[in-house]
Amino acid sequence: MKVIRMTVWVLLVASLLGFAGGYTILAGNKGAPEMTLNGGKSGPVPFPHLVHQTKFEDCNTCHELFPQEPGAIDALKASGELKKKQVMNKQCTKCHKKMKKDGQKTGPTTCKTCHAKNG
Ligand code: HEC
Ligand code: HEC
Ligand code: HEC
Known part of the structure; x- marks a missing residue:
C-alpha cells in the first residue's frame, strides 16, 4: 500500500x-512583451512586442529580417547585414503608413512619436 x-x-x-x-x-x-529598441542619435524607440504578436500571428512578419534574439538588429547592423534604418523603413514605418492609409488602427508614423527623444 x-x-x-x-x-x-x-x-x-x-x-x-x-x-x-x-x-x-x-x-x-x-520574448519580452515590451522592449526599447536602439534608435541611434534620434533616441530610443519603445516597442510593444506583445501588442504586435497579438495582432500578427505570423512571427516572420518581422522576424524574416532578424532572428528571435535580444539585440539581433544591432548585431546585424554592426556586421553590415542590415542597413541603418532598414527595419524602421521596411517594417515599422512601412506597415504603419500603409494601415493608416487604409483607415486602420495602427502605430506611430512620425519621428517624434516613435523616437522617445529627438536628437
Ligand atoms: C512587429 C514585429 C514583430 C513581430 C510580429 C514579432 N516580433 Fe519578436 N521581436 C521584434 C523585435 C523588434 C525584437 C527585438 C530585436 C532586437 O533586440 O534587436 C524582437 C525580439 C524577439 C525575441 C528576442 C527576445 C527579446 O525579448 O528580445 C524573441 C524570442 C521574439 N522576438 C519572439 C517572437 C515570436 C515568438 C513572435 C511571434 C509570436 C514574434 N517575436 C513576433 C519584433 C517582432
Ligand atoms: C514606427 C517607428 C519609427 C518611426 C516613425 C521613425 N523611426 Fe527611426 N528608427 C526606428 C527603429 C525601430 C529604429 C532601429 C532599427 C533600424 O535602424 O532600422 C530606428 C532607427 C533610427 C536611426 C538610427 C539608425 C542607425 O543605425 O544609426 C535614426 C537616425 C532614425 N531612426 C531617425 C528617424 C527619423 C529622422 C525619423 C522621421 C523621419 C524616424 N526615425 C522615424 C523606428 C522609427
Ligand atoms: C505589419 C505591421 C506592423 C509592423 C511591421 C510594425 N507595427 Fe507597430 N503597430 C501595428 C499595428 C496594427 C498597431 C496597432 C495595434 C493595436 O493597438 O491594436 C501598432 C502599434 C504600434 C505602437 C503603439 C502601441 C500602442 O499601445 O498604442 C508602437 C509604439 C509601434 N507599433 C511601434 C512599432 C515599431 C517600433 C515597429 C518596428 C520595430 C513596428 N511597430 C512594426 C502594426 C505594425
Whole structure:
C-alpha cells in the first residue's frame, strides 16, 4: 500500500514538473512583451512586442529580417547585414503608413512619436 501511494505521488510530481517545464519553454520563447529598441542619435524607440504578436500571428512578419534574439538588429547592423534604418523603413514605418492609409488602427508614423527623444 505504502509503495503504491509513493508511486502515485512520484508520478504526480513528475507530471506537474513536466507540465511546468513545457509551459516555461512555450512562454519563454515569445520574448519580452515590451522592449526599447536602439534608435541611434534620434533616441530610443519603445516597442510593444506583445501588442504586435497579438495582432500578427505570423512571427516572420518581422522576424524574416532578424532572428528571435535580444539585440539581433544591432548585431546585424554592426556586421553590415542590415542597413541603418532598414527595419524602421521596411517594417515599422512601412506597415504603419500603409494601415493608416487604409483607415486602420495602427502605430506611430512620425519621428517624434516613435523616437522617445529627438536628437
Ligand atoms: C512587429 C514585429 C514583430 C513581430 C510580429 C514579432 N516580433 Fe519578436 N521581436 C521584434 C523585435 C523588434 C525584437 C527585438 C530585436 C532586437 O533586440 O534587436 C524582437 C525580439 C524577439 C525575441 C528576442 C527576445 C527579446 O525579448 O528580445 C524573441 C524570442 C521574439 N522576438 C519572439 C517572437 C515570436 C515568438 C513572435 C511571434 C509570436 C514574434 N517575436 C513576433 C519584433 C517582432
Ligand atoms: C514606427 C517607428 C519609427 C518611426 C516613425 C521613425 N523611426 Fe527611426 N528608427 C526606428 C527603429 C525601430 C529604429 C532601429 C532599427 C533600424 O535602424 O532600422 C530606428 C532607427 C533610427 C536611426 C538610427 C539608425 C542607425 O543605425 O544609426 C535614426 C537616425 C532614425 N531612426 C531617425 C528617424 C527619423 C529622422 C525619423 C522621421 C523621419 C524616424 N526615425 C522615424 C523606428 C522609427
Ligand atoms: C505589419 C505591421 C506592423 C509592423 C511591421 C510594425 N507595427 Fe507597430 N503597430 C501595428 C499595428 C496594427 C498597431 C496597432 C495595434 C493595436 O493597438 O491594436 C501598432 C502599434 C504600434 C505602437 C503603439 C502601441 C500602442 O499601445 O498604442 C508602437 C509604439 C509601434 N507599433 C511601434 C512599432 C515599431 C517600433 C515597429 C518596428 C520595430 C513596428 N511597430 C512594426 C502594426 C505594425
